[in-house]
Amino acid sequence: MTDPVEPVRRAALEAPLYRDAMARVASAVHVVTTIGPQGRIGLTATAVASVSDTPPTVLVSVARPSRTLAVIEASGVFCVNTLPGGAEDLAEIFASRRAIEGEARFETRPWGRLVTGSPVLLDAVAAFDCRLVAVHDIATHRVLIGEVVGLGGAGRAAADPTSLIYRGRRFEAI
Numbered sequence: 200m201t202d203p204v205e206p207v208r209r210a211a212l213e214a215p216l217y218r219d220a221m222a223r224v225a226s227a228v229h230v231v232t233t234i235g236p237q238g239r240i241g242l243t244a245t246a247v248a249s250v251s252d253t254p255p256t257v258l259v260s261v262a263r264p265s266r267t268l269a270v271i272e273a274s275g276v277f278c279v280n281t282l283p284g285g286a287e288d289l290a291e292i293f294a295s296r297r298a299i300e301g302e303a304r305f306e307t308r309p310w311g312r313l314v315t316g317s318p319v320l321l322d323a324v325a326a327f328d329c330r331l332v333a334v335h336d337i338a339t340h341r342v343l344i345g346e347v348v349g350l351g352g353a354g355r356a357a358a359d360p361t362s363l364i365y366r367g368r369r370f371e372a373i
């Protein structure tokens with residue numbers, strides 16, 4: 200028999216317990232990109248959700264010290280690129296785990312542009328090209344609300360039909 204998840208009720212729940220619980224939840228992995236005066240930039244993010252389809256709207260929660268966040272706020276645009284199963288390397292690069300910086304981060308895969316000029320991963324499961332329409336500061340993060348003005352990615356023509364998932368602090372393809 201597997202151990203049940205121990206119920207925990209606290210007035211102020213500790214962050215490590217919260218992180219352990221959240222680590223059990225499988226999340227799609229995305230690279231959120233934009234373009235600024237210094238060129239293309241982006242970060243790996245799992246805190247992405249659909250908000251509405253009328254108009255098509257997504258949210259991304261970004262830690263306030265993020266370098267990409269500052270560029271998104273200046274440009275007013277971003278693209279959510281949902282990664283295919285084989286893109287673990289890209290997720291690591293854009294999470295700053297490979298000591299690769301700047302334009303070199305974009306050299307391992309083909310990128311294009313749609314409506315806003317933000318980098319669009321051509322073999323993404325899906326790409327949501329957005330105009331920034333609102334921001335909300337919550338705790339340590341800034342929640343970006345984007346209206347989707349273009350859709351890209353490989354879709355059904357994808358060479359790799361799987362999606363990259365992060366669960367148990369590891370990448371998997373499903």
Ligand SMILES: Cc1cc2nc3c(=O)[nH]c(=O)nc-3n(C[C@H](O)[C@H](O)[C@H](O)COP(=O)(O)O)c2cc1C
Binds near residue numbers: 228242245262294
């Ligand atoms: C699987 C995974 C998911 C992540 N999700 C987020 C996220 O949703 N929001 C966030 O701000 N950072 C997230 N990060 C951390 C950023 O990718 C990382 O801090 C990155 O280096 C920030 O880059 P920047 O400062 O150049 O923008 C995640 C990292 C990993 C490995």
